[in-house]
Amino acid sequence: MTGSEFIAGIFPYIAVALCLLSTAWRFVRWLSLPPHVKWTLYPVPEGIAGQLKYMLKEMFTFETLYKFNRRLWFGSFSMHMAMVGAALFFILYLGGWSTIFVVQLCLLVLVIAAIYIIGLRIYDKNLRLLSNFEELFNLAFLGGVAALGFAASAPHVPGSLRLYFLGLIELHPNTSVLSTVHILAVFLGGLFLIYLPLSKMIHYVSKYFTYHHINWQKK
Amino acid sequence: MPEIELAGKKYEIDEDGFLQELDKWSKEFAQAYAKNEDIEGQLTEEHWKIINYLRDYFQKFGIAPMIRKLCKDNGIDMKRLYELFPTGPAKGACKLAGLSKPTGCV
Amino acid sequence: MTKESEQSKSTDPKYPYRSEKLLPREERVVRFLETLQEVLGAKIYNLPLETYLGTCAKCNNCAEQCQVYQASRDPHDLPAWRSDLLRKVYKKYFTTSGKLFGGLVGAKALTEEDIDNMVDAFYRCTMCRRCGVNCPLAVDNALITRIGRVILERLGFVPSNMTVSTRAQLGEIGNTSAIPKAAFIDTLDFLEEELRDETGIAIPIPRDVEGAQFFFAAPVSDYIMEADTLLGIAKTFHAAGANWTVSTENFDAINYGLFYSDADLEKILNRLLEAAHSLKCKTIVIGECGHSTKTALLFQKVFGLSEYRGMEIKSVIEVSHRFFAEGKLMFDPTKNPETVTYHDPCNLGRGSGIYEQPRELLKAAVMHFVEMTPNRKMNYCCGGGGGLVVVEDLHDWRMSTAGLKKVEQLRATGAKLVCAPCANCKKQLRELIQAHKLDMQLVGLHDLLGKAIVLSGKT
Numbered sequence A: 001m002t003g004s005e006f007i008a009g010i011f012p013y014i015a016v017a018l019c020l021l022s023t024a025w026r027f028v029r030w031l032s033l034p035p036h037v038k039w040t041l042y043p044v045p046e047g048i049a050g051q052l053k054y055m056l057k058e059m060f061t062f063e064t065l066y067k068f069n070r071r072l073w074f075g076s077f078s079m080h081m082a083m084v085g086a087a088l089f090f091i092l093y094l095g096g097w098s099t100i101f102v103v104q105l106c107l108l109v110l111v112i113a114a115i116y117i118i119g120l121r122i123y124d125k126n127l128r129l130l131s132n133f134e135e136l137f138n139l140a141f142l143g144g145v146a147a148l149g150f151a152a153s154a155p156h157v158p159g160s161l162r163l164y165f166l167g168l169i170e171l172h173p174n175t176s177v178l179s180t181v182h183i184l185a186v187f188l189g190g191l192f193l194i195y196l197p198l199s200k201m202i203h204y205v206s207k208y209f210t211y212h213h214i215n216w217q218k219k
Numbered sequence B: 001m002p003e004i005e006l007a008g009k010k011y012e013i014d015e016d017g018f019l020q021e022l023d024k025w026s027k028e029f030a031q032a033y034a035k036n037e038d039i040e041g042q043l044t045e046e047h048w049k050i051i052n053y054l055r056d057y058f059q060k061f062g063i064a065p066m067i068r069k070l071c072k073d074n075g076i077d078m079k080r081l082y083e084l085f086p087t088g089p090a091k092g093a094c095k096l097a098g099l100s101k102p103t104g105c106v
Numbered sequence C: 001m002t003k004e005s006e007q008s009k010s011t012d013p014k015y016p017y018r019s020e021k022l023l024p025r026e027e028r029v030v031r032f033l034e035t036l037q038e039v040l041g042a043k044i045y046n047l048p049l050e051t052y053l054g055t056c057a058k059c060n061n062c063a064e065q066c067q068v069y070q071a072s073r074d075p076h077d078l079p080a081w082r083s084d085l086l087r088k089v090y091k092k093y094f095t096t097s098g099k100l101f102g103g104l105v106g107a108k109a110l111t112e113e114d115i116d117n118m119v120d121a122f123y124r125c126t127m128c129r130r131c132g133v134n135c136p137l138a139v140d141n142a143l144i145t146r147i148g149r150v151i152l153e154r155l156g157f158v159p160s161n162m163t164v165s166t167r168a169q170l171g172e173i174g175n176t177s178a179i180p181k182a183a184f185i186d187t188l189d190f191l192e193e194e195l196r197d198e199t200g201i202a203i204p205i206p207r208d209v210e211g212a213q214f215f216f217a218a219p220v221s222d223y224i225m226e227a228d229t230l231l232g233i234a235k236t237f238h239a240a241g242a243n244w245t246v247s248t249e250n251f252d253a254i255n256y257g258l259f260y261s262d263a264d265l266e267k268i269l270n271r272l273l274e275a276a277h278s279l280k281c282k283t284i285v286i287g288e289c290g291h292s293t294k295t296a297l298l299f300q301k302v303f304g305l306s307e308y309r310g311m312e313i314k315s316v317i318e319v320s321h322r323f324f325a326e327g328k329l330m331f332d333p334t335k336n337p338e339t340v341t342y343h344d345p346c347n348l349g350r351g352s353g354i355y356e357q358p359r360e361l362l363k364a365a366v367m368h369f370v371e372m373t374p375n376r377k378m379n380y381c382c383g384g385g386g387g388l389v390v391v392e393d394l395h396d397w398r399m400s401t402a403g404l405k406k407v408e409q410l411r412a413t414g415a416k417l418v419c420a421p422c423a424n425c426k427k428q429l430r431e432l433i434q435a436h437k438l439d440m441q442l443v444g445l446h447d448l449l450g451k452a453i454v455l456s457g458k459t
Ligand code: SF4
Pocket: C055, C056, C057, C058, C059, C060, C061, C062, C063, C079, C080, C134, C135, C136, C137, C138, C139, C140, C141
């Protein structure tokens, strides 16, 4: 097996598995911690519906940032939305829809947003004070993955790319159809998936705990 | 322990200026200290009444009285009390009376 | 002489407040790390600590929430910067990434200078939790401040105003203001006299009544400073026909442990619970005081002895509100003609969820009520929270910086009275009003209720 066969044929499975495992591990770890001191932050949204509403609103508007930190909101909001968008429309694309241009758009937004936030973190005196290498690295990493993804899919997506991913899903990927840049993109993307849950970007899990188990703890 | 020299005599006080021993107190101490607590000139009859009342109560109970009681028993209101002791009853008045520093949220 | 006592009575000008006994400088780093390890080992804080310290996005949203930073504009008052002081240490010694990558992931080996920074920083946060409301990740910098202080205490860094008071409370006298029992009884007698003079009827302040439904404990400073609050509470209980009592053995609800020590918190809390338990009371009613209400509510199930865990804990505001809702209280608002505004004490609002009850009571008992802006969960701290109000050394800073936002807020209401049902807030607001020459006065909630309450035909 050649290196590129490994990267395109085996590594994606490893990356996804590690990503899921690490996420699960952190979730279980936090779930298993004994109940701490009650430290509710009132008011607690009423009922499950209220909490869901608050969460969804926050997730899809980034309201807290919007209200108090508009400059960062522009970058952060578009970055997160572009991430969701890229994944969503890519799945649609695999499903046979011609949505790849939306994916490309999202990737472009991701790149720009990452650069914008890095700039803001360096330019703004307070953000600079708070940021360390890790913050910048995470942004650059994400931006890099998006940039490679964009390069791999622009200007025209070969039909073979779709077949490769469908093959991945069906567990017999055809790696021979990929170009070097495709393989690089797959590699970097995989690395990012492995890194994501181990980094502080695990906030997609921690948020569940800080809200539901701490701020909204009733009893 | 900081010391303060007033009218030619040395007194031991704590860092916030409270006299350390109740029995070291003298009228001269109170008079000489008054300026530190934003009271101009000689202490008046009214001041002495409060100071003596505070000392009596403290001798009996080991603590300053409730401020309301201080006012009522001396026939003055809070406003007058603050006029007499601009730095407040808990600080100014108790300090001049040689009481120990009140603790807690007072 | 031991090393510790040689160093006692620090008046080191570098430190913004006096502490009683400091650990020698060269021993601090080791003790700090040991204590942090101990805190993590105790497990009760791991979930918040791991999530808060591990995931803060450094978005700096908290800055515009914090009344201290907004007044000082000093980057060292950025909530996330302060929390980072502890975060760096935690990462360095307790996370794999920090051990491997060090500074790249924001980890840093602890130095004596870092500790100096923390001594300052953790006592420039009032633990008001305003910054937690709009943190996208629900990180609570106030809890990090608290943990930081708990560790610093073990190095000797804790304002002596707090330790002196706590010692009085845990010692023979048994309360933070060192009021002897005889003086307390004299004060109760005086209050009963006042009640008779004011109302013409005999309203008792029952003492040591076994089996009373409500065990009442005020922040003890009320027995020196807040006659009207206590009179109002006695009238309310009386009007509602409640069976209540105070204990002449333990009448102090204050628990400064919340601000610097779990060990002291636990002892103080259990003293209080024990006092109510020994009188066989079912409900502990805490007077107008934010931090002691929150402490009792939050920590009863964690630090309270198991036989005390069944007792109910309520703020006197909730109890009065319940009486009111049940139709047991009648008010004549014309007795309170001035415009009144309400200050939400952080520990009652954000900390205990008491927002609407005091407002409903006020609206019934005063002629004109105006809201402060912002209010409720977004209300600004008075600037004396986190126990800072008792720290004399921080007085000027409290007036010039921590309380500045509050002063602006107060001024904008145009009210003549500001009602704040919390002993901490009362002291700070009084001082702010004096220092900034505001044309208003401070009152407690029950002061106003007591004035307006209609007692058996009489008002
Ligand atoms: S708002 Fe929350 S996540 Fe953002 S910097 Fe402050 S504490 Fe961190």
